[in-house]
Amino acid sequence: EAAVTQSPRNKVAVTGGKVTLSCNQTNNHNNMYWYRQDTGHGLRLIHYSYGAGSTEKGDIPDGYKASRPSQENFSLILELATPSQTSVYFCASGDWDSYAEQFFGPGTRLTVL
Amino acid sequence: AEKVIQVWSTASRQEGEELTLDCSYETSQVLYHLFWYKHLLSGEMVFLIRQTSSSTAKERSGRYSVVFQKSLKSISLIISALQPDDSGKYFCALWELAMGYKLTFGTGTSLLVDP
Numbered sequence: 001e002a003a004v005t006q007s008p009r010n011k012v013a014v015t016g017g018k019v020t021l022s023c024n025q026t027n028n029h030n031n032m033y034w035y036r037q038d039t040g041h042g043l044r045l046i047h048y049s050y051g052a053g054s055t056e057k058g059d060i061p062d063g064y065k066a067s068r069p070s071q072e073n074f075s076l077i078l079e080l081a082t083p084s085q086t087s088v089y090f091c092a093s094g095d096w097d098s099y100a101e102q103f104f105g106p107g108t109r110l111t112v113l
Numbered sequence: 114a115e116k117v118i119q120v121w122s123t124a125s126r127q128e129g130e131e132l133t134l135d136c137s138y139e140t141s142q143v144l145y146h147l148f149w150y151k152h153l154l155s156g157e158m159v160f161l162i163r164q165t166s167s168s169t170a171k172e173r174s175g176r177y178s179v180v181f182q183k184s185l186k187s188i189s190l191i192i193s194a195l196q197p198d199d200s201g202k203y204f205c206a207l208w209e210l211a212m213g214y215k216l217t218f219g220t221g222t223s224l225l226v227d228p
Contacts, residue, residue, distance in 0.1 A: 037152075042221055100208040104157070106157050
């Protein structure tokens with residue numbers, strides 16, 4: 001069954017620490033996305049990728065890096081985590097063939113203390 | 114300016130009632146899609162229904178349907194026969210061909226359905 005999975009599901013980090021959020025998809029989609037959801041903002045796009053080896057900046061990329069080592073995997077990296085990065089992070093995959101529908105993972109709740 | 118606007122941040126209804134959630138958007142593109150997603154209380158983000166700009170068909174999916182007013186740049190999600198499990202947060206999202214493959218989301222409407 002096609003799916004998007006995220007790990008970890010919950011993470012508590014300290015300010016200044018490095019955090020890596022991982023995403024895996026079995027949809028065989030070319031495109032993958034990282035969003036964050038905050039009250040009053042909906043979902044905002046951080047980084048996205050069109051395929052293995054590619055990463056593109058989204059609307060709010062500052063403080064985040066992304067890595068797409070393979071078709072299936074897409075990581076979001078916070079090199080120096082800050083409390084303002086406390087949020088719920090969603091990974092998604094999609095393709096033009098699916099009429100732009102994006103399939104979301106279950107989310108990762110990150111708290112930076 | 115926000116591209117996708119959901120005016121109501123919260124809504125509440127009784128079980129069995131019908132609810133209309135409104136969304137307005139801004140685009141200059143000819144080809145675009147509008148999506149409704151539901152953020153479940155469990156944390157999952159679930160696709161509900163899609164409206165394509167070029168379609169005049171009234172989209173339906175189970176208890177979900179949409180009213181698409183293209184000239185007004187407005188789309189409403191109608192949920193009939195509400196159930197307590199319909200509680201959650203509903204997001205409207207816009208996809209524009211010229212913006213690549215990304216979605217632009219509204220701020221969402223939180224719905225509570227009382228049994």
